Amino acid sequence: MASKNYKLIISYDGTRYFGWEHQPGRETVQGKLESVISRLAGEDIEVLGAGRTDAGVHALGMCAHFALDTELSPEEIRDYFNRYLPDDIAVLKLTEASPRFHSRYNATGKTYRYTIYNGKTKPVFDRKYVWTIEEELSLERMQTAAAFLQGKHDFAAFCKAAGKNKSTVRNVDRIDIRRKGEYLILTFHGDGFLRNMVRILTGTLVSVGKGEIEPEMVKHYLAEGDRKAVPATAPAQGLCLVEVDYD
Amino acid sequence: MASKNYKLIISYDGTRYFGWEHQPGRETVQGKLESVISRLAGEDIEVLGAGRTDAGVHALGMCAHFALDTELSPEEIRDYFNRYLPDDIAVLKLTEASPRFHSRYNATGKTYRYTIYNGKTKPVFDRKYVWTIEEELSLERMQTAAAFLQGKHDFAAFCKAAGKNKSTVRNVDRIDIRRKGEYLILTFHGDGFLRNMVRILTGTLVSVGKGEIEPEMVKHYLAEGDRKAVPATAPAQGLCLVEVDYD
Numbered sequence: 001m002a003s004k005n006y007k008l009i010i011s012y013d014g015t016r017y018f019g020w021e022h023q024p025g026r027e028t029v030q031g032k033l034e035s036v037i038s039r040l041a042g043e044d045i046e047v048l049g050a051g052r053t054d055a056g057v058h059a060l061g062m063c064a065h066f067a068l069d070t071e072l073s074p075e076e077i078r079d080y081f082n083r084y085l086p087d088d089i090a091v092l093k094l095t096e097a098s099p100r101f102h103s104r105y106n107a108t109g110k111t112y113r114y115t116i117y118n119g120k121t122k123p124v125f126d127r128k129y130v131w132t133i134e135e136e137l138s139l140e141r142m143q144t145a146a147a148f149l150q151g152k153h154d155f156a157a158f159c160k161a162a163g164k165n166k167s168t169v170r171n172v173d174r175i176d177i178r179r180k181g182e183y184l185i186l187t188f189h190g191d192g193f194l195r196n197m198v199r200i201l202t203g204t205l206v207s208v209g210k211g212e213i214e215p216e217m218v219k220h221y222l223a224e225g226d227r228k229a230v231p232a233t234a235p236a237q238g239l240c241l242v243e244v245d246y247d
Numbered sequence: 248m249a250s251k252n253y254k255l256i257i258s259y260d261g262t263r264y265f266g267w268e269h270q271p272g273r274e275t276v277q278g279k280l281e282s283v284i285s286r287l288a289g290e291d292i293e294v295l296g297a298g299r300t301d302a303g304v305h306a307l308g309m310c311a312h313f314a315l316d317t318e319l320s321p322e323e324i325r326d327y328f329n330r331y332l333p334d335d336i337a338v339l340k341l342t343e344a345s346p347r348f349h350s351r352y353n354a355t356g357k358t359y360r361y362t363i364y365n366g367k368t369k370p371v372f373d374r375k376y377v378w379t380i381e382e383e384l385s386l387e388r389m390q391t392a393a394a395f396l397q398g399k400h401d402f403a404a405f406c407k408a409a410g411k412n413k414s415t416v417r418n419v420d421r422i423d424i425r426r427k428g429e430y431l432i433l434t435f436h437g438d439g440f441l442r443n444m445v446r447i448l449t450g451t452l453v454s455v456g457k458g459e460i461e462p463e464m465v466k467h468y469l470a471e472g473d474r475k476a477v478p479a480t481a482p483a484q485g486l487c488l489v490e491v492d493y494d
Contacts, residue, residue: 011368011371011372013371013372058372078368082368087371087374089371090369090370121258121329121337122334122337123337124335124336124337125258125260125305125373126372127260127334129372
């Protein structure tokens with residue numbers, strides 16, 4: 001019998017997961033999805049994602065795909081997922097895709113959002129989805145630095161374990177930072193991101209916002225490519241994968 | 248030495264609390280606030296709230312007051328609270344009030360919001376702050392019933408343990424229901440609310456929205472005053488005390 005190829009859009013609260021990718025003996029998002037769909041299929045089904053998210057990182061619109069031979073409609077499969085998945089993972093959309101669709105190889109871009117709470121009190125209801133910074137951040141300084149980082153660069157300095165990559169050049173065509181009440185919302189769009197890259201970029205922009213380093217320093221980091229020179233990685237919990245693009 | 252009277256605006260995620268009011272051996276919001284301010288004062292300080300919220304109910308803007316003899320500024324007291332309170336309770340505002348200010352006796356109105364998720368999937372990020380209802384609800388039917396409930400009525404049928412009240416007449420001058428994406432937001436404003444009243448009103452409106460009862464039935468419930476005739480109480484987790492009014 002012929003399997004069909006399905007495309008999934010998934011939302012998850014990453015708080016209690018060791019990231020997307022499965023690891024033996026650990027709770028992961030991929031592991032949860034695979035266990036539900038394998039139960040439906042009566043055999044092991046692999047669910048492949050557009051990328052990996054780190055432990056504690058959230059997603060509004062992760063994309064994944066899997067092959068399954070079934071008579072069920074896409075809505076029925078989606079509802080099955082949502083009935084058996086824990087309440088911190090939801091399948092937002094499930095559609096049949098072309099047989100050659102691959103969530104990772106066909107991805108042409110990704111949008112990430114990093115949320116900082118920069119107010120005077122405490123963010124009670126979204127405390128698990130933000131990085132709380134008490135010291136006032138300068139939006140203008142951060143925007144200046146973001147403009148230097150935007151574009152096609154070698155991001156070796158903004159990457160964990162850069163040596164594992166064939167290339168550390170990426171095109172980040174948009175880094176947008178805006179204040180929304182007591183929050184700072186950083187939106188990154190690019191053709192791809194290296195390991196920890198959004199969190200290292202955010203950590204650097206926060207150092208600029210605090211006045212610890214000058215906005216121009218980021219040009220130096222890009223040119224030098226030295227991870228150790230760059231400020232600390234922002235915590236995972238403020239990061240969310242918003243969307244994956246396909247042509 | 249003369250004590251000053253302080254007014255607090257407090258936000259909390261009620262998920263893990265047995266409501267506002269302290270109870271021996273249980274975690275309550277009032278208990279948490281009192282333990283922090285008593286530690287600052289070096290003696291027992293009572294923090295009185297504008298009302299009680301049930302176990303599991305949230306607040307964006309609960310109001311409370313307490314008396315304290317201190318040299319600290321209101322900002323310093325607020326920051327002390329926020330440093331020592333758990334991360335699911337925040338003091339948003341703390342100001343010196345007139346010596347006669349009483350958060351409960353001086354309250355002239357309250358706004359509550361009830362949030363229902365009525366979409367096709369699952370609300371991952373606010374799953375602890377909504378009531379999820381899969382069956383499609385008719386906004387129009389609910390609005391028709393809400394119009395009958397709005398106004399000054401004897402709400403004995405919409406109250407737990409009505410016998411404990413001197414009067415069960417309340418003026419609910421606004422019940423607004425609107426759809427926002429996959430959510431239904433119910434906003435209630437009135438001069439006061441009886442025990443479980445907003446949750447019983449919401450449970451009733453949901454029964455109307457599902458088509459289990461006709462909108463006109465609520466007129467009958469009001470006239471009869473019989474709690475047992477009225478549909479079930481909505482779960483606590485969808486309810487939030489938004490604001491308390493003072494003249």
